[in-house]
Amino acid sequence: MQYLWGVVILLVIGTLLGLLLAVANKAFSVKEDPRLEPLTEMMPGINCGTCGYPGCKELVVALLKGEVKNLGQCRPLRPEAKAKIKEFLENNPDEEGNILKVQG
Numbered sequence: 001m002q003y004l005w006g007v008v009i010l011l012v013i014g015t016l017l018g019l020l021l022a023v024a025n026k027a028f029s030v031k032e033d034p035r036l037e038p039l040t041e042m043m044p045g046i047n048c049g050t051c052g053y054p055g056c057k058e059l060v061v062a063l064l065k066g067e068v069k070n071l072g073q074c075r076p077l078r079p080e081a082k083a084k085i086k087e088f089l090e091n092n093p094d095e096e097g098n099i100l101k102v103q104g
């Protein structure tokens with residue numbers, strides 16, 4: 001009988017901790033720009049750091065924040081990819097409808 005109480009107590013504790021994690025996940029979630037993932041996939045993906053950022057994703061984050069305005073900062077980026085990124089940005093404005101213009 002004592003064995004069953006142990007199982008019940010563990011189930012109750014597990015359920016409560018699961019609910020706590022679910023609430024914390026909802027409360028502390030960070031909303032990510034939906035353009036981040038597709039733009040990162042358009043980058044070379046070699047994470048060389050030549051641009052001054054630790055990796056391609058970090059450069060894209062800076063690009064979306066407006067801190068980077070020239071795609072030429074990424075030297076390995078091919079002209080076709082630059083054109084694709086510019087086209088993507090022109091067709092995908094931010095939440096407020098602003099179109100991000102980049103050079104390079």
Ligand code: SF4
Binds near residue numbers: 045049052055075
């Ligand atoms: S220079 Fe280009 S390839 Fe290298 S880390 Fe920066 S964005 Fe990625």
